[in-house]
Amino acid sequence: MYYGIFAALMVFTGLTIGVAFINLGALNFPVAISIAIIKATLVILFFMHVWYSSQLTKLIIGTGLFFLMVLFVLTMSDYISRGWSTYPAGAGQSTRQSESAR
Amino acid sequence: MTTPLLPREHYLNIRYGILSWLLTKDHKRIALLYLISVTAFFFLGGFFAVLIRLELATPAGDMVSSDTYNKLFTMHGVIMVFFFLIPSIPAVLGNFLIPMMIGAKDLAFPRLNLLSWYIYMLGGTFTMWAVIVGGVDTGWTFYTPYSTAASNTNVVATGLGVFITGFSSILTGLNFIVTIHRMRAPGLTWFRLPLFVWAHYATSLIFILGTPVIAITVLLLAVERGLHIGIFDPALGGDPVLFQHLFWFYSHPAVYIMVLPSMGVVSEVVACFSRKNIFGYSFVAFSSLAIAVFGFLVWAHHMFVAGMSVYAAMIFSFLSYAVAIPSAVKVFNWTATLYKGSISWQAPLLFVFGFLGLFTIGGMTGLFLAALAIDVHVHDTYFIVAHFHYIMVGGAIMGYMAGLHFWWPKITGRMYPEGWAKFSALVIFIGFNLTFFPQFVLGYLGMPRRYHAYPEEFQVLNVMSSAGASILAVGYVIPMVYFLWSLRYGRAAGPNPWGATGLEWTTQSPPLTENFPMTPVVTEGAYEYSKREMRVV
Amino acid sequence: MWSSLPLFPEQASTLAHQVDNLYFFLVALTAFFSTLIAVLVVVFAVKYRRTHAAQVGAPITGSVPLELMWSIIPFGIAMVIFAWSANVYFNMARPPDESMEIYAVGKRWMWKFQHIGGRREINELHVPIGRPVKVTMTSEDVIHDLYLPNFRVKADVIPGRYSTIWFEATKRGEYHLFCAEYCGTKHSAMIGRVVVMEPTEYQAWLSGGGGEMSLAARGERMFQELACHTCHLPDASGRGPSLQGLFGSQVKLADGRTVTADEGYVRESILNPQAKLVAGYQPLMPTFQGLVNEEALMGLIEYVKSLPPAAGAPTGTAPQPATPQGERKPQ
């Protein structure tokens, strides 16, 4: 089974390199990240035996990832909304739209 | 009641010699190693605080130079936060008590436990070295770009000291979580655990999840300063505010690292000295977890004027109110526990009364700071200084003192002098309020923190504060003296001088190396005082 | 004695009483809850004190209704505070459209202010009564923080970007001006005073500077000296985009994004021209980092703000009528 997982990981590595040379516009980043997440999941579940592990182990990994997301999402909530207008709806509408278009 | 005698063999006298301490794997001996080191750091940090207050007794910066003053408050902060408050209760009382409270022979990883003390000492050595060769002047917050580009003091050494010490916290937290999950005695279900253990479980979660972030942040800071790698450098287009986000992601939850264990102590002491079940056990237990989790969602309320987005500020303000609720729930539950209790006015309970009053004020003033509009005015003023001292000194240290007194008979086998202890509780309470209450007023008047010299109209309040600080200092020296005195002259305590429930009181004081002669079996909840026939042994 | 024991700062701006009302509410709340807890603790501790050694407490383990009560009521109170404070905060974050502008630069360890009319001052800030004032600030070195306690406003002053505060003074007098973000050796000496004057006095003071050029005029001179005008022609025929009516408009960038031309954008485009390259132009412009300091940059920005839209909108920019960003005043 380990060899099968290894083969899958190799396929995904090839895929991610290949995709990097194709211009998908805004999609390149999500695609690269998704492939990396799939690869990491394979390693965690099978090489690291989490598939067969206790609920507690899964809970701990989940907790770690949850707080990692908290760090990312709440920090970015600041940066993404920095340019947003503080003016009431109407006056600053155009500014807000242009920001969300970024 | 016959006078108890000290047991013939216990963890303190089973082996002698310096190596038997430096190489010990016994959690109780490691706790004592920590006790000695954090006490040393406490008095060092306190010494800096006294110098700060002396300087501020007059408006002009006349006692020390402004560079020296800046170093004084920085080192006061760094030492108190990273080397005293964070390790104090977990590494001393937690280390000593968690295995005993859950009926285990030791923590899950005794060698790791010893290692974490050595790491702590190594980090402390780095920091002390930085202090000795000239100090550091960035403030304990190390804000960039001051710390990376402008300061010409020993930022890298101090940063590495904090970085290293972080691993000590991580290992302690890891050890506690594994121990609480895997080492509980037969019959000790989660909801029979003492609340002290719940509090430490929540604290350990913060250790595990938060500490690595400060570690990498301080490391990046040191690398940026030392090797000119630019991550927060505004000259390159980097954002110094990112440093603040990463810093507070840990350093706000770190406040809960300080106060949660203290809350654990309060739960034990209140239940014991009112001989009553804790009111709303599961609410108190889960509020610890809620504080730990919500504590991670509120960090940017330290940054409301730091150039953050208005909308993000609102999110963080809202979440900050969410974390206030579990703290309020705890205070109400402790108060309700006293209702129809059998209340014995012993020193640990007096310290807890102090905790309740001071923590309530500290917590309520937290609402001022979470309120965006008021925070804009009082941010970086003495209002903030007063607020966090009410939480950290009035909350965390009061709880630590309560815990030290409560378990001192268990740790040493001897009683401390009760009268002196009550006296010191009173002195600390009065000195504390006199020191820090005027600072609320000063802060709202607009006196900024970290000021070496200040306008003359602030002097009266500053003099009050400095006078209070001298009383407070005496209040902390008294226990130091009588604790040392009691080591030799204290009356032997017996296994359970308070008539407390809890597994740690079922074994002799001081305990055996492996705590219990045989693994205990638990059949009831943690605080079944009212079912017991009281017999003090 | 008591005259030297101040308890409350003077209210000298329109925001002050908004902040203070909330403050008084919270003080009352704190007093109520602290007293409540203190009284309960003392009463219980006295009333239920242990009278004989074997006495135990009553077998009470908790009450869910009580728990719910003391979770929900505090939460409700907290939400009231949140909504109230967020509302005041929003007022603080939003300068009125007709605000008068002042530029400030923080530098270890002094504050430098520039008035639009050209007067410059150090560690002193003169403002008129009854007129909203918006201070646009940046730092030349580390993070500072401009704090005007009697106006209840403060904001960090951050190198590399602009932050703003605004206030409308209501009372004549001199007030404290502090640096509230620790910035090194003389942090506590980075202080000054705000002088609030009657509008007529202020006008007199403004013109008493000895015939300095206006900020925009200084910016224009800089614009010539640095030869910016050789590329940024007014009619979009130059190698650089026209700056006429640029300020406050939407700019289309070469990478497809659109940004608002605010102070930060103009500043970045001078120091780091290729960071936001305008669509249709070549990356030819050199950086002016090191050639212009923060004060000169503010002059350039004020000059760019002063340029009226050219007839026939220039490429890439669509001037925005009545945009709140363009708080240009007819001064």
Add this chain to the structure above:
Amino acid sequence: MPAPPGAVHVHDAHAHHPALQHQFETMGQQLESATLGMWLFLVTEIMFFGGLFMAYLLYRVWYPVAWAEGSLELDILLGGVNTVVLIGSSLTMALAVRAAQTGFPRATVNYLLVTMALGLTFLVIKGFEYAHKFETGHVPGPNFHFEGPHAQQVEIFLSLYFAMTGLHAVHMVIGFGLLSVIAWMAYRRRFSPEWYAPVEMAGLYWHFVDIVWIFLFPLLYLVDRAHHFV
């Protein structure tokens, strides 16, 4: 609940396994504690790298063009080879754990040696990449040199590149040291199907380091490469 109901005493209470430490009751309890501790440690590692990924995320959102320019400076061939090498080493590590678990000490040693060799290969290749950066002056700091309109932001990119890959390389070195000890212990026949916890723990660590690279490779080498010259 010292041990879950399933893990009843494998051994007679009087015949303790020599590797059973005094604070535990059973080998099952000991192994579970070790596993739990290791996972908690890995969670701290996630958060440790998390701070760096946060910085990466912010500046990538701010400076996408500089990010594309920066990633073009990195050698996709060497990075790709290293990815294959590291995933390969994860495979051999997993095989080593299984060999230890099923009681094949010689295979354990061999797999561990292959893993170490692959790890060393990774570090050597990484060393060549770093050396190249030093030659071209692409190392952040006073001597940083980069031709291009976004030199400053590219310096941030390369700062993060060095910070992230450097921290990863440090973890590799530590892992290498760890595996050397484990391999020596395996060579001395210290492990058995009843007690192979150290092999498993080292394996978890090694896989974690692999996972970090799985993210670093696309984020640093590949991202936005395609639409640099739009």
